[in-house]
Amino acid sequence: MSFYYLEVLFVETYKILFLILPILTAVALIVWLDRRVWAFVQKRRGPNVVGPFGLFQSLADALKYIFKEIIIPATSNKIIFILAPIVTMTLALIAWAVIPFGENLVLADINVGILYIFAVSSLGVYGIIMGGWASNSKYPFFGSIRSAAQMVSYEVSIGVIIINVLLCVGSLNLTDIVLAQQNLWFIVPLFPMFVIFFISALAETNRPPFDLPEAEAELVAGYQTEYSGMMYAMFWLGEYANILLMCAIGSILFLGGWLSPIDVYPLNTFPGPLWLTLKIILLFVLFALVKAIVPRYRYDQLMKLGWKIFLPFSLFYVVLTSGFLLYFDLLPNK
Amino acid sequence: MIIQSIFFYIFSFIAIVSAIMVTVSRNTVHSVFFLILDFVSISCLFIMGGAEFLGMIMLIVYVGAVAVLFLFVVMMLNVAQQENAWFQSKKSKEKTSSHIPIGFLISVIIFFELIIVVGGWKFKPELSTDLNLSLSIGETNTHSIGSVLYTDYIHLFQISGMILLVSMIGAIVLTYQKREGLKRQSYFKQISRERDTSIEIVDVEKNKGVKIDA
Numbered sequence: 143m144s145f146y147y148l149e150v151l152f153v154e155t156y157k158i159l160f161l162i163l164p165i166l167t168a169v170a171l172i173v174w175l176d177r178r179v180w181a182f183v184q185k186r187r188g189p190n191v192v193g194p195f196g197l198f199q200s201l202a203d204a205l206k207y208i209f210k211e212i213i214i215p216a217t218s219n220k221i222i223f224i225l226a227p228i229v230t231m232t233l234a235l236i237a238w239a240v241i242p243f244g245e246n247l248v249l250a251d252i253n254v255g256i257l258y259i260f261a262v263s264s265l266g267v268y269g270i271i272m273g274g275w276a277s278n279s280k281y282p283f284f285g286s287i288r289s290a291a292q293m294v295s296y297e298v299s300i301g302v303i304i305i306n307v308l309l310c311v312g313s314l315n316l317t318d319i320v321l322a323q324q325n326l327w328f329i330v331p332l333f334p335m336f337v338i339f340f341i342s343a344l345a346e347t348n349r350p351p352f353d354l355p356e357a358e359a360e361l362v363a364g365y366q367t368e369y370s371g372m373m374y375a376m377f378w379l380g381e382y383a384n385i386l387l388m389c390a391i392g393s394i395l396f397l398g399g400w401l402s403p404i405d406v407y408p409l410n411t412f413p414g415p416l417w418l419t420l421k422i423i424l425l426f427v428l429f430a431l432v433k434a435i436v437p438r439y440r441y442d443q444l445m446k447l448g449w450k451i452f453l454p455f456s457l458f459y460v461v462l463t464s465g466f467l468l469y470f471d472l473l474p475n476k
Numbered sequence: 477m478i479i480q481s482i483f484f485y486i487f488s489f490i491a492i493v494s495a496i497m498v499t500v501s502r503n504t505v506h507s508v509f510f511l512i513l514d515f516v517s518i519s520c521l522f523i524m525g526g527a528e529f530l531g532m533i534m535l536i537v538y539v540g541a542v543a544v545l546f547l548f549v550v551m552m553l554n555v556a557q558q559e560n561a562w563f564q565s566k567k568s569k570e571k572t573s574s575h576i577p578i579g580f581l582i583s584v585i586i587f588f589e590l591i592i593v594v595g596g597w598k599f600k601p602e603l604s605t606d607l608n609l610s611l612s613i614g615e616t617n618t619h620s621i622g623s624v625l626y627t628d629y630i631h632l633f634q635i636s637g638m639i640l641l642v643s644m645i646g647a648i649v650l651t652y653q654k655r656e657g658l659k660r661q662s663y664f665k666q667i668s669r670e671r672d673t674s675i676e677i678v679d680v681e682k683n684k685g686v687k688i689d690a
Contacts, residue, residue: 147479219505222509252528253528253529253616253617253618254528254529254532254616254618257529257532257533257536258532260532260536261532261535261536261539261540264535264536264539264540264541265535265539265540267540267544268512268544271544271547271551272509275505275547275551283551287548287551287552290544290547290548294540294541294544297540297541301536314529314616314618442661443661
């Protein structure tokens with residue numbers, strides 16, 4: 143009896159390691175990709191020295207962070223100060239548990255997968271708010287207040303966009319969402335929603351042009367100002383893991399997850415994880431291009447965009463989608 | 477089953493301890509963090525009970541939105557080290573608050589309400605079966621909540637939505653102030669500017685200059 147539980151524990155740990163190690167490697171690689179794309183747009187070379195094409199640059203950076211001293215400010219609230227990067231990193235990683243990489247290739251195939259991801263990403267704001275408050279310094283505090291307001295605002299529109307997709311699927315399970323796109327990817331009927339999702343994801347992950355929490359000209363480095371060494375690296379890893387997660391959600395909701403673009407012989411024999419990875423990389427290159435091309439938004443413009451444009455438009459689209467599905471009798475699970 | 481009960485007791489223990497810590501801890505920001513921990517462990521209990529939809533909604537609404545606003549207010553008002561006294565003392569000039577008697581009254585009322593509810597459920601179990609909630613085993617609880625909420629209880633659901641809407645509008649009306657002399661950005665005005673209305677070519681006389689904004 144007890145051996146059964148031990149066996150389950152062992153198998154699950156093995157599965158989790160098999161999921162987390164590739165994700166951490168992928169995070170290191172996309173940091174490199176981000177910098178390379180950025181450099182490409184600006185006609186620079188970017189990191190190209192460490193390893194072939196500079197692929198090991200992130201590894202070298204990580205080593206540097208490990209050997210740096212961790213400085214904890216004397217007036218900070220020490221427990222919360224140390225907890226903040228841990229919370230950020232943990233929340234960025236646990237959401238991957240429900241991402242399906244193929245049919246039956248998922249760690250936890252739960253009924254409310256998309257709600258779980260939404261809940262975890264809405265918890266992500268705590269890492270930032272804790273770090274900013276516990277630093278007990280004005281720039282981190284301003285940064286964290288800005289960031290919290292921004293993330294709460296854009297979560298609302300992401301929630302409404304998810305409702306649009308769910309209307310077409312009829313299930314909260316991520317595997318069902320992908321399988322519902324076998325005939326037509328949701329990017330085709332819901333293209334405006336995809337655009338809004340992409341922009342909201344930029345805002346949700348504090349990426350440029352919405353990186354106001356870390357606007358270096360105004361706030362030094364925002365909520366990360368007082369952090370150093372490995373703790374800073376954990377914030378940074380968590381941030382990129384979140385970006386990767388947002389790309390994965392975007393490809394599952396709109397780009398057909400692990401499905402191949404066209405259902406023809408040589409393409410549909412490729413393994414699902416490969417297609418999902420390709421789609422994630424495609425979305426991430428878009429993220430990186432936006433970073434290189436678009437200048438930073440002003441704070442009031444950011445709030446206006448979120449509340450006065452995206453929210454009404456996506457609500458209108460919910461009415462439109464449900465009306466269309468009802469009129470043409472296309473609603474799933476009657 | 478043993479594993480389930482172990483986890484149940486762990487989550488319940490964390491929930492109760494953090495609920496106590498919310499009221500006991502002296503730092504208000506710490507209280508809010510304990511409140512968040514309480515919400516999270518209660519949503520874990522919901523999920524263990526098979527109500528995964530309620531658990532996730534609990535996380536999204538309470539932890540993701542309500543507690544963030546709590547934290548905002550607590551941090552912005554700088555009430556981190558406020559002293560709580562039973563009654564407002566007139567002698568000391570220190571900042572004290574007299575919320576405790578009112579809070580005590582409210583908690584006594586809530587306590588008696590809980591006793592009534594739990595007592596009714598304990599001594600008259602047919603009350604809850606009279607509600608006639610038929611849950612079929614096959615479907616997920618998201619489906620069953622939806623099929624009850626949007627059919628039998630649609631009016632109550634709509635009314636609660638209306639109450640929230642009214643309170644939201646009320647809060648906006650109460651706090652809205654029209655400020656004078658504020659420069660607002662209008663994209664339409666900016667885009668529809670023409671050369672004729674914005675640029676003027678002036679011949680300038682030597683050593684005279686031009687007076688702008690005449």
